[in-house]
Amino acid sequence: MKAKPIEIHDLTVSFQKKPVLYGVDLEVEEGSLVGIIGPNGAGKSTLIKTIMNMITPNGGYVKIFGGNQKNGIKRIGYVPQRESVDWDFPVTVMDVILMGRYAHTRWFRKIGKSDRQVAQACLEQVDMTAFADRQIGNLSGGQQQRVFLARALAQDSSIYLMDEPFAGVDAVTEKTIISILKNMKKEGKTVVIVHHDLATAKEYFDHLLLLNMRKVAYGPINQVFTHELLQKTYGGKLTVFSEIASRAAKQPEIENKMQRSEN
Amino acid sequence: MTLIPEFNFSKVFLEPWSTSTLINWNGQIMLMGFMVCWTCGIVGSFIVIRRMALMGDAISHGILPGLAIAFIISGSMGLGSMFFGACIAGLACNFSIEWLHTHTKLKEDAAMGLVFTSFFAFGVTLISMNSHLHIDPGCLLYGEIGLVPLSEKWKVFGFEMGNRSLWTIGLVFCGVVIGTIFFYGPLVVTSFDSTLAKSMGIPVKATHMSLMLALALSTVASLEAVGVILVVAMFVFPPVTAAFFLQRLPTILIGTFPLGIIYTWGGFHLAYWLDCSIAAAIAVVATLLFIPACLLGPNGGILWRLKFKT
Ligand SMILES: Nc1ncnc2c1ncn2[C@@H]1O[C@H](COP(=O)(O)OP(=O)(O)OP(=O)(O)O)[C@@H](O)[C@H]1O
Ligand SMILES: [Mg+2]
DSSP: OOOOSEEEEEEEEEETTEEEEEEEEEEEOTTOEEEEEOOTTSSHHHHHHHHTTSSOOSEEEEEETTBOHHHHGGGEEEEOOGGGSOTTSSOBHHHHHHHGGGGGSOTTOOOOHHHHHHHHHHHHHTTOGGGTTSBGGGSOHHHHHHHHHHHHHHHTOSEEEEEOTTTTOOHHHHHHHHHHHHHHHHTTOEEEEEOOOHHHHHHHOSEEEEEESEEEEEEEHHHHOOHHHHHHHHTTTOHHHHHHHHHHHHSOHHHHHHHHHHO | OOSSOOOOHIIIIIGGGSSHHHHHHHHHHHHHHHHHHHHHHHHHHHHHHTTOHHHHHHHHHHTHHHHHHHHHHHSSOOHHHHHHHHHHHHHHHHHHHHHHHHHSSOOHHHHHHHHHHHHHHHHHHHHHHOGGGOOOHHHHHHOOGGGGGGSOEEEETTEEEEEHHHHHHHHHHHHHHHHHHHTHHHHHHHHHOHHHHHHTTOOHHHHHHHHHHHHHHHHHHHHHHHHHHHHHHHHHHHHHHHTTTOOSHHHHHHHHHHHHHHHHHHHHHHHHHHTOOHHHHHHHHHHHHHHHHHHHOTTTOHHHHHHHHO
């Protein structure tokens, strides 16, 4: 049996004794496109950061391809929430993407010509070739998100974790990103994405993790994206959301899209 | 009595270079100034992009007790003991700050302010208690670059190598340049996105520590010449000024070289004219250059921004 790309067992994380994640078990299949959905403060970012070994859990463990997490994260491309980076940093778009190539160079070895070619190709994929020499601070939010995506592409990882890549991007950028994600999936990569828009979830992902401190449900999208489970995830807290959720869950896809344009 | 001495071009700019003795003497001062500006400028660039400018302040003050204890124990000012003491104190300072802000509710800036002032005060107390050490606390603040040519000769196995202060800063400068060239990648990636660095197996903590050590070493090497104040100024002014004109880190790093030359050259002659401390004059020149850069610099300068707004 082949080892799962991400295996999480009984994971508990708390900040100042207040639990944020509690007893989360998860096994992600290779080549799946997973959405993580849950209300604000549900622990979605915390889960991703714990997988990336940025947060030490109070209990449980994370295994990457059946092995130790510290080595495993070398095979993960992580796209952080956009706010987590200093955008005044004196680097150009190209420099940022080349950073993704350091995983493939040894100590002392410099970025080479082939790395540049890879980076150039990644830039093309996200439609940002014209911006290669721009300082990253002089980009719009959506463009910044594309740069992050291109950097992840340049890493050429087996697993990708992305924290809200669609936050604050326009419809065109969203389309670009989603088509790249689908491509990644085709190449057999495992992609995990924190997502907020219930209306598009069904269309984008093939697996879904519903999270609210605990794992509410995980599985193939048509089994998990149900009115009942979404209600359970959002509790009574977000009535506005649950309204959309229930409609989205019940109705066919064409109408989902219509609702999206209404929002 | 006039407040400002009359400006006389040939007296200010030509006289210091009129005889070979003067050229030799003042040349050493200039060389010292260049190397201090370059060393601190390079280390400072990395500190500033990491948003740790205050950390430069903290470490450069925090090494003082280490120096004092090294003097007291070894009874001399040997290079080895000085560097060793400074590194230990610098790291202690760094760890105290980190401990305070992770284990108490203190924020990082408050922890820094607390730690470095107490370290500095402790160092000054030690020094003034041991007056036989012949360290002038005032000199620690603003240094005496004019006396660099008088610095003792550095002896290696009995061979006389020449001016010790120049050798010290020269070695640190070379170390910093070589370190930057070899570890440029890890330095940039850990500064920009430490998670990415960690996931690639780049040792984030070790990189941070090495940078703190480089900070401590460049401070020690610069201290007797320019004092703590100018050390801190030289950590911050070159990268910040250059960033108004240049967009990429490599060019900013290279930009510290011409800036260092202008600062030292300008400061030296300004001090010659006004008959004031050279180190202070260098900082004044750095400020005078910063103001137009901040106004006119194409990369985020105030006037450019106004132009684009309207
Ligand atoms: N560094 C921290 N220290 C203390 N508490 C934290 C920290 N980071 C997160 N938390 C808390 O953990 C909980 C989960 O946070 P997390 O960022 O994982 O939520 P999220 O699901 O990503 O939310 P959002 O949708 O708003 O991004 C929140 O209640 C938050 O207040
Ligand atoms: Mg989040």
